[in-house]
Amino acid sequence: MAKLAQNRYRTRPAHIAFMSIPAHGHVNPGLGLVTELVRRGHRVTYATTEDFAAQVAEAGATSVRYTSLLPGPSAATQEWPEEEIPALTMFLEETVAVVPQLERAYAADRPDLIVYDIAAFPALVLAERWRVPRIQLSPTHVYFEGIEETFGADSSPEALAVRSRYDEFFARQGVELTFRDMGLPRRCIVTIPRTFQYFGERVADSFTFVGPMLTERAFQGDWQAPDSRPVLVISLGSAYNNRVEFYRKCLRAFAGLHWHVVMAVGRSTDPAELGALPVNFEVRQWIPQLRVLSQASAFITHAGMGGTMEGLFHGVPLIAVPQATEQFMNAARIEELDLGTQVNCETVTPAQLRAALEKVTTSDVIRARLREMRQEIQESGGLGRAAEIIESLL
Numbered sequence: 001m002a003k004l005a006q007n008r009y010r011t012r013p014a015h016i017a018f019m020s021i022p023a024h025g026h027v028n029p030g031l032g033l034v035t036e037l038v039r040r041g042h043r044v045t046y047a048t049t050e051d052f053a054a055q056v057a058e059a060g061a062t063s064v065r066y067t068s069l070l071p072g073p074s075a076a077t078q079e080w081p082e083e084e085i086p087a088l089t090m091f092l093e094e095t096v097a098v099v100p101q102l103e104r105a106y107a108a109d110r111p112d113l114i115v116y117d118i119a120a121f122p123a124l125v126l127a128e129r130w131r132v133p134r135i136q137l138s139p140t141h142v143y144f145e146g147i148e149e150t151f152g153a154d155s156s157p158e159a160l161a162v163r164s165r166y167d168e169f170f171a172r173q174g175v176e177l178t179f180r181d182m183g184l185p186r187r188c189i190v191t192i193p194r195t196f197q198y199f200g201e202r203v204a205d206s207f208t209f210v211g212p213m214l215t216e217r218a219f220q221g222d223w224q225a226p227d228s229r230p231v232l233v234i235s236l237g238s239a240y241n242n243r244v245e246f247y248r249k250c251l252r253a254f255a256g257l258h259w260h261v262v263m264a265v266g267r268s269t270d271p272a273e274l275g276a277l278p279v280n281f282e283v284r285q286w287i288p289q290l291r292v293l294s295q296a297s298a299f300i301t302h303a304g305m306g307g308t309m310e311g312l313f314h315g316v317p318l319i320a321v322p323q324a325t326e327q328f329m330n331a332a333r334i335e336e337l338d339l340g341t342q343v344n345c346e347t348v349t350p351a352q353l354r355a356a357l358e359k360v361t362t363s364d365v366i367r368a369r370l371r372e373m374r375q376e377i378q379e380s381g382g383l384g385r386a387a388e389i390i391e392s393l394l
Contacts (some may be wrong), residue, residue, distance in 0.1 A: 006171050007195075016390065018061065019341065020120050021117060022048060028050050031058075032215035034059040034061045037387055045111065049073050066100065111130075114133070140187060141198055142197065144200070147199075163179040166179040194376075208386075212309035215383075221283065229260045232357065237304045247263065251278060262292050266286075283349075295309055296311075298360055301320060317360035319340055321348075340360045343356055
């Protein structure tokens with residue numbers, strides 16, 4: 001009888017608020033979970049900007065709009081800081097600006113639970129103020145025991161100063177939070193498989209690895225391979241992608257091969273800048289990446305975690321071309337786990353790009369490791385497991 005009552009309590013309709021930052025790599029990984037929670041009868045709101053309102057609506061949530069200071073598709077700049085201290089400063093300024101906006105927006109409609117992205121620091125403040133449970137949704141590597149010793153911790157005066165600014169901000173908000181709480185959530189759903197996590201065996205039980213939670217993204221449009229040729233996808237993501245010379249190297253590397261090449265060059269690059277295109281190339285500023293990857297045989301990627309997981313979900317071998325921040329860690333992990341290889345964007349030659357494609361598409365080791373990783377992803381639980389964890393907190 002008690003078990004029956006508990007199940008009813010966990011599945012009662014609730015108001016669940018998602019809070020993220022306006023960036024594809026942070027919004028996209030959680031959209032499937034939004035859809036699943038709505039399917040289960042919950043009412044989901046999503047704090048977002050105008051740039052992501054369509055995606056949020058298609059997932060089934062009601063968008064709660066706010067104005068962001070962060071780089072974004074319609075912002076004055078699309079470039080993110082590459083160094084940690086400028087990035088932390090930027091996110092602190094964002095938090096200061098967004099907290100009062102969301103407090104007003106949710107004043108008459110408090111959620112029962114907040115699901116928040118690793119960089120959505122306003123959610124921490126609001127959950128404490130409203131005394132509602134919260135759970136982090138991480139699309140990337142998470143904290144593990146010994147991380148400071150393994151990767152090093154910045155103890156410079158500048159780093160200590162920005163951490164103190166966070167602590168002072170939290171104190172002014174009247175909440176019992178510190179800078180450390182941002183990286184050590186009470187509970188976290190991680191949308192990567194545990195094997196891809198650095199030192200996954202050292203991660204606490206409060207982190208649950210459910211793997212990527214992917215669903216169809218009709219808002220991105222459809223795509224179909226034109227014929228039976230293998231498909232090569234080239235994309236450097238939605239940031240740090242203004243790499244015209246690299247795209248020209250790709251044109252020289254793969255022109256005339258028996259491949260259909262789909263290359264996304266980003267909003268900052270006009271395909272016309274690349275000159276005449278080889279007949280086997282399809283070049284756009286933006287592609288329905290998940291749909292294209294479902295038909296791909298190889299993927300040249302900047303190694304952002306979103307694209308990396310999309311490729312691994314479909315068992316596509318990866319050629320990593322990291323540009324900034326965590327991408328270098330991901331690229332190294334791809335190579336360590338024999339899921340592909342990596343090249344240097346600045347120094348790679350067309351001949352080396354062709355060799356990399358040959359390597360990842362003919363290696364028996366890479367093929368086997370991709371098969372194992374895909375099986376782990378399927379067994380991690382995905383949407384169903386994530387939704388059950390969230391419902392258990394209601």
